[in-house]
Structure formats: structure tokens, C-alpha cells
Amino acid sequence: MSEADDKGSIIHNAFEGVESPENYRSKEDIEVYRRMLLEKTEAQSGYIQRHIGDTGNVFEAGTGNGRLLLSLALRGAIEKGLGVDVAQSRIDFANLWAKDLALDARISFKTMDLLAFPEPSASYSMCICITGAFGYFPFLRENGDSLTLDYFNRLLDSNGWLLLELYNHPVNKRRCLEEKDNVYRHWEELPEQDPFSHYLSERTFDPASRVMRHRKIFVRRSDGFIDDSRMEALRLYERGEVMELLESRGFEVLRFDSDWRDTVFKDGDEVSVVLARKK
Ligand SMILES: C[S@@+](CC[C@H](N)C(=O)[O-])C[C@H]1O[C@@H](n2cnc3c(N)ncnc32)[C@H](O)[C@@H]1O
Numbered sequence: 001m002s003e004a005d006d007k008g009s010i011i012h013n014a015f016e017g018v019e020s021p022e023n024y025r026s027k028e029d030i031e032v033y034r035r036m037l038l039e040k041t042e043a044q045s046g047y048i049q050r051h052i053g054d055t056g057n058v059f060e061a062g063t064g065n066g067r068l069l070l071s072l073a074l075r076g077a078i079e080k081g082l083g084v085d086v087a088q089s090r091i092d093f094a095n096l097w098a099k100d101l102a103l104d105a106r107i108s109f110k111t112m113d114l115l116a117f118p119e120p121s122a123s124y125s126m127c128i129c130i131t132g133a134f135g136y137f138p139f140l141r142e143n144g145d146s147l148t149l150d151y152f153n154r155l156l157d158s159n160g161w162l163l164l165e166l167y168n169h170p171v172n173k174r175r176c177l178e179e180k181d182n183v184y185r186h187w188e189e190l191p192e193q194d195p196f197s198h199y200l201s202e203r204t205f206d207p208a209s210r211v212m213r214h215r216k217i218f219v220r221r222s223d224g225f226i227d228d229s230r231m232e233a234l235r236l237y238e239r240g241e242v243m244e245l246l247e248s249r250g251f252e253v254l255r256f257d258s259d260w261r262d263t264v265f266k267d268g269d270e271v272s273v274v275l276a277r278k279k
Pocket of ligand 1: 086115133
């Protein structure tokens with residue numbers, strides 16, 4: 001296996017199977033989980049609707065279970081959408097959900113490695129990559145962040161919108177650097193609707209590459225089954241780097257917030273929500 005394949009499988013293993021059917025005991029379990037996802041997406045889809053209104057045709061990279069595009073559609077804030085993700089089980093979950101909501105004629109989901117950058121078959125008025133997923137790309141491929149922005153630029157109509165949510169992990173980064181072995185470990189509890197009850201979190205940060213690696217060991221609620229296959233690696237950015245990167249790839253940054261409630265970002269904040277437009 002090449003180093004690139006190996007890195008790809010790290011990210012792939014982090015998410016493949018998260019929404020596999022065997023994690024739910026009944027259709028009701030799935031409904032409860034879907035409702036919980038929509039509730040937690042309200043702030044994100046609300047932000048988009050507030051700042052953009054009707055988004056038109058949206059492309060979402062690393063869409064996961066499809067919650068954002070479906071939430072936008074339920075609000076009437078999107079005409080059409082395509083969500084892509086490498087994890088087949090998540091795309092299956094998203095497509096079934098869209099079908100159950102009778103939204104599948106407008107919102108679709110496709111299994112795709114974004115970093116393969118396939119020739120676009122449509123143009124879009126907005127590209128979105130949230131929940132920190134953008135930070136995987138420079139770990140997975142050299143200049144993966146610039147290449148991804150260039151791809152979004154090709155997908156977008158003139159003046160098209162770009163929305164990124166980046167995770168900065170200032171506290172986790174400091175905790176890693178404080179530990180002698182550079183490893184920071186702790187337990188996290190999951191909401192009671194989640195098939196997994198908690199996970200052990202193990203992080204390392206490399207100051208040279210600015211990559212944080214995060215391994216999670218999950219415990220399944222129903223039977224205590226241990227799933228230790230999930231590891232992700234994220235490039236962390238400072239505000240100035242993001243501004244420079246976006247400007248250099250042909251985007252004008254319009255908002256730089258630290259949450260989905262329009263709070264203006266300050267150095268040291270956990271999250272960056274960046275709304276930009278193609279120049
Ligand atoms: C943190 S999850 C976020 C999912 C979704 N955006 C959300 O907010 O629920 C990141 C997603 O990115 C996907 N991903 C990672 N590398 C990818 C790639 N090269 N191409 C497409 N999707 C990728 C993962 O499979 C995962 O579902």
C-alpha cells in the first residue's frame with residue numbers, strides 16, 4: 001500500500017460504517033437519530049439561509065450522512081444539491097433519508113473521493129465543506145487544500161459562494177504540547193440517541209506539519225462492542241493563513257466567524273466559519 005493509500009484508508013476508516021444499518025435496532029431508532037441530526041444542523045442551515053437566502057445548486061464535500069443539504073431543503077433554502085463522501089455507508093444512509101423525505105429528485109448523494117477531482121458535470125452556486133473536513137485534504141495529499149479550493153473554483157459559477165468550517169483545536173493543541181509523550185487522552189460521552197455511548201480520545205500534534213492526529217475508540221451502547229478503527233488527521237490553520245490561502249486561490253473572504261451565530265472570530269477560538277465568494 002502506498003503512503004497516500006495508507007493515509008486515505010486512515011480517514012476512510014474513521015467514518016466508514018458510522019451509519020451502518022446494524023447500528024440501529026429498529027426503524028424508530030433511525031428516525032430518532034435523523035431527528036437528532038436535523039436538530040444539531042439547525043444553526044448551520046440557519047446561518048446559510050440568513051446570509052445567502054436561496055443557495056441555488058449546492059455542492060457539499062465530505063457530506064457524511066447528508067444532514068446539511070437535507071436541512072437546507074426542509075427549510076426551502078436550496079434548489080438542488082449534490083453531496084459527496086468517500087464513505088459508502090454514509091452515502092447510502094443519506095440517499096435513503098432523501099428518498100424517505102421525497103427530496104431525492106433534487107438532493108442526491110454520491111460516493112466519491114474528492115481528491116480525485118473528477119471533471120464537473122454541472123456548475124454550482126455554492127460549495128460547502130463543514131465540520132473541519134477541509135483540514136483532512138492537505139494531510140491526504142500534498143497541497144490538498146489549495147487543490148481543493150481550485151476544484152471548488154472550477155465547480156462554481158461566477159460570484160459563487162464558498163463556506164468552510166474549520167476546527168482549530170487550540171486547547172487540544174496546547175494539551176498535546178504539554179504532555180511529555182505529546183499524546184493527550186480523555187473520554188467523551190455521546191448523546192443517548194447515538195448507537196455508541198462513549199469513546200476514548202487520543203490526540204497528537206506535530207508542530208512542523210501542523211497536523212493533529214486523533215484516534216477514537218468507541219463503545220457500542222447495546223452490547224459494549226469496541227470499535228477502535230477510527231483515526232483522523234487534521235491540518236490546523238491560523239486565521240491569517242486561511243485568509244491568504246483563500247485570497248491566493250481566487251476567493252474574497254466576506255465573513256470570518258467563530259460559530260454559526262455570527263460571532264466574529266478572535267485568535268484562540270475553537271472554530272472558524274468562513275464565508276467567501278469567487279472573485
Ligand atoms: C467530520 S465528517 C463530517 C461530515 C458532514 N460534513 C457533517 O457535518 O456531518 C467528515 C467527512 O468527510 C469525509 N471525507 C474524508 N475524506 C474525504 C475525501 N477525500 N473525499 C470525500 N469525502 C471525504 C468522511 O468520510 C466524513 O464523512
